[in-house]
Amino acid sequence: MSEYTKLTKEELLKEKELLLKKFDEYKAMGLSLDMSRGKPCKEQLDLSMGMFSSDIDYIDEGIDTRNYGILDGIPSCKKLFAELLGVETKNVIAGPNASLTLMFDYICQCFAHGVLGEEAWRYNDSIKFLCPVPGYDRHFTILDYFDIEMINVPMNENGPDMAQIKEYIKDPNVKGMFCVPKYSNPSGITYSDEVVREIAALKPAAKDFRIIWDNAYFIHDLDDNGDKLLNIFDVLPEYGNDDMVIEVCSTSKITFSGAGISAIVASDANIAQIMGRLNCQTISYDKMNQLRHSRFFGTAEAVKEHMKKHAAILKPKFEIVLKHLENELGGLGVANWGNPKGGYFISLDVMEGCAQRVGELCKEAGVTLTPVGATYPYGKDPKNSNIRIAPSFPPVEELDLAAGILCVSVKLACIEKLLG
Amino acid sequence: MSEYTKLTKEELLKEKELLLKKFDEYKAMGLSLDMSRGKPCKEQLDLSMGMFSSDIDYIDEGIDTRNYGILDGIPSCKKLFAELLGVETKNVIAGPNASLTLMFDYICQCFAHGVLGEEAWRYNDSIKFLCPVPGYDRHFTILDYFDIEMINVPMNENGPDMAQIKEYIKDPNVKGMFCVPKYSNPSGITYSDEVVREIAALKPAAKDFRIIWDNAYFIHDLDDNGDKLLNIFDVLPEYGNDDMVIEVCSTSKITFSGAGISAIVASDANIAQIMGRLNCQTISYDKMNQLRHSRFFGTAEAVKEHMKKHAAILKPKFEIVLKHLENELGGLGVANWGNPKGGYFISLDVMEGCAQRVGELCKEAGVTLTPVGATYPYGKDPKNSNIRIAPSFPPVEELDLAAGILCVSVKLACIEKLLG
Numbered sequence: 032m033s034e035y036t037k038l039t040k041e042e043l044l045k046e047k048e049l050l051l052k053k054f055d056e057y058k059a060m061g062l063s064l065d066m067s068r069g070k071p072c073k074e075q076l077d078l079s080m081g082m083f084s085s086d087i088d089y090i091d092e093g094i095d096t097r098n099y100g101i102l103d104g105i106p107s108c109k110k111l112f113a114e115l116l117g118v119e120t121k122n123v124i125a126g127p128n129a130s131l132t133l134m135f136d137y138i139c140q141c142f143a144h145g146v147l148g149e150e151a152w153r154y155n156d157s158i159k160f161l162c163p164v165p166g167y168d169r170h171f172t173i174l175d176y177f178d179i180e181m182i183n184v185p186m187n188e189n190g191p192d193m194a195q196i197k198e199y200i201k202d203p204n205v206k207g208m209f210c211v212p213k214y215s216n217p218s219g220i221t222y223s224d225e226v227v228r229e230i231a232a233l234k235p236a237a238k239d240f241r242i243i244w245d246n247a248y249f250i251h252d253l254d255d256n257g258d259k260l261l262n263i264f265d266v267l268p269e270y271g272n273d274d275m276v277i278e279v280c281s282t283s284k285i286t287f288s289g290a291g292i293s294a295i296v297a298s299d300a301n302i303a304q305i306m307g308r309l310n311c312q313t314i315s316y317d318k319m320n321q322l323r324h325s326r327f328f329g330t331a332e333a334v335k336e337h338m339k340k341h342a343a344i345l346k347p348k349f350e351i352v353l354k355h356l357e358n359e360l361g362g363l364g365v366a367n368w369g370n371p372k373g374g375y376f377i378s379l380d381v382m383e384g385c386a387q388r389v390g391e392l393c394k395e396a397g398v399t400l401t402p403v404g405a406t407y408p409y410g411k412d413p414k415n416s417n418i419r420i421a422p423s424f425p426p427v428e429e430l431d432l433a434a435g436i437l438c439v440s441v442k443l444a445c446i447e448k449l450l451g
Numbered sequence: 452m453s454e455y456t457k458l459t460k461e462e463l464l465k466e467k468e469l470l471l472k473k474f475d476e477y478k479a480m481g482l483s484l485d486m487s488r489g490k491p492c493k494e495q496l497d498l499s500m501g502m503f504s505s506d507i508d509y510i511d512e513g514i515d516t517r518n519y520g521i522l523d524g525i526p527s528c529k530k531l532f533a534e535l536l537g538v539e540t541k542n543v544i545a546g547p548n549a550s551l552t553l554m555f556d557y558i559c560q561c562f563a564h565g566v567l568g569e570e571a572w573r574y575n576d577s578i579k580f581l582c583p584v585p586g587y588d589r590h591f592t593i594l595d596y597f598d599i600e601m602i603n604v605p606m607n608e609n610g611p612d613m614a615q616i617k618e619y620i621k622d623p624n625v626k627g628m629f630c631v632p633k634y635s636n637p638s639g640i641t642y643s644d645e646v647v648r649e650i651a652a653l654k655p656a657a658k659d660f661r662i663i664w665d666n667a668y669f670i671h672d673l674d675d676n677g678d679k680l681l682n683i684f685d686v687l688p689e690y691g692n693d694d695m696v697i698e699v700c701s702t703s704k705i706t707f708s709g710a711g712i713s714a715i716v717a718s719d720a721n722i723a724q725i726m727g728r729l730n731c732q733t734i735s736y737d738k739m740n741q742l743r744h745s746r747f748f749g750t751a752e753a754v755k756e757h758m759k760k761h762a763a764i765l766k767p768k769f770e771i772v773l774k775h776l777e778n779e780l781g782g783l784g785v786a787n788w789g790n791p792k793g794g795y796f797i798s799l800d801v802m803e804g805c806a807q808r809v810g811e812l813c814k815e816a817g818v819t820l821t822p823v824g825a826t827y828p829y830g831k832d833p834k835n836s837n838i839r840i841a842p843s844f845p846p847v848e849e850l851d852l853a854a855g856i857l858c859v860s861v862k863l864a865c866i867e868k869l870l871g
Binding site for chain 1: 503515516517547562573596703707708709710728731735739
């Protein structure tokens, strides 16, 4: 098949007829398939059940983890995160089960109390944040909750468009940026060393500019040949920007999505301000869960080994989807997609103006996708083009079907568009 | 010994000499005893270790608790809290390990976004809260963090002074009140049915007046003869005040202080607003921990039985302290104290102007008390009189010594004061 744009009207109508036949066959199967969220599957969750198999220990360096106190997390857990992320233990706070909470609470802190002595953001009605797009919907939800205006910054193949960022940060009302620097959600792109350096070197007009470095997939490679991300905390001091970045991560996709642990990494000054708030907000996060995690793994190396088991489950799932995309959409000139080396998503860009229709067709045939538009602030993809595919949860045989339906839907939607 | 105020100067000096001798004996022991925080002791924490002894189940009514989702908590856990608190399941959100977080986050929500459509508190520089005193220092810390002015309301033997409260709430800037309605921290007082009804019937000028009903000790009786608290949610509808109360509780002093679960109870409208925020703040609280708890107990009745084991550990600790107070301070006219039927504290009021000095003397002899003043907003006890005794953590033999030192310190401080 040649590129759709080169086909005549008659050829397109013929192709449409064939596709509709296939689509109806899928529909007749009465399927209910879900590729909407980056949820680990049962087999992945089973990998960490050993955490509960041995006698439960509850003492960490003399601390009874069952009792009150130890606001910044237990020593063994802080050390494990520090080792994994290549930072000092003193710059780590071990957190609750969701890094989302760490991000929400940090933005809330900036909103209510400001950043290190600067005016609280709540006094400024024109606060803006930069959002590399497509991006993670839950980042946008946080910003929207605090009425922070979101500015789209396009993603290039090595990270966000730095030229645009450098322009935007001349505005003192631009107070920050959300990044998923490794295996970006959803594009799967990892920021190049050069981009990380450029980010570390930024000189924003706002002294209280904060980059939320959501390193959600820091260790989530699909094989041994994973992307390497430059540690931004190694570079920040060169530019006197030690305080500019707040990093978060979690074990939601390492152990349990609903019962893992998280961490926040920041400069001494930022950690001190966060601790000041935490001292009002909690007595400690769940230290027994922290200890179960640090005992189950022991070392950063063991976490990396553990991630290979996840990769063995996930890689075939990515492969089956990519095979469908290549075989069925390759060469048609109606779609582009990434081939990520890790993370949880495949990002598919279809012909402009068609993504919404693809979502509708998929739904009609029993496949739930992430709501089209969700990867953009305000749920509005300006090109109506991006589709986020989340292959982790369904079994391979379901993915096989779902990806087939997705490809037929993409082709149908694009032909409809071309036929006008 | 007769009342100190009736002694002559010579008699006081003689008594002081005897006390100093005893005090020096204690000091020479080089003790380090801690009665400062309401922490469960090791034996109490051991009571719940059975939670980990059986095979770990992770499915609750078809929900895999290890995965994302279920923002309001798993069904079995919500039901358990609903049964314990006598409310409907739909009005319960099962929360994180600390109810403090639920309270902080709720006040923060009122501050940033307001209450059910009313103007956010952050736009008003004159927000005030009523604080029954003595009270819980961590409530005051939350209010102080959000620059909310705190107004002392004295506690009577059946609850806070309702006449004063009714006066204060005529001011529309008075936006709420923190209460520990059962076994108040630190007085041990339980609000009478009449007081609960009066609170439920309040008609504050502020439509967004919110009572944080911190039911921390709702089931924490020292024996079978515990206080009964009227369920305020049964009474609120009679006065059209369904939305006025936000109740919280936790298992911090039932299972694990650092790894328990909490709950927030509120009207449909309040729950809906809280869920709207939670949807931005987290993906769920720790559902595996929720399930461990609901499986370990099964029924509300089992929780009550479990609390008898706590009582068996705690009661002798309260008794030894009370014995010292009665034997050594009784009849001297320099101190009053409560005899609580539950909770975690004994509240001791010494002669006005003497509490600070008692704290200093205790410290000198190796006993750490809750910082004097901490039971009042801004850390300022206007009468410099209240001392919070926390007998739960130290072993009985240590309490025996600590209470002895406390009594000598009280007597010395009061004599110093009388001698001028």
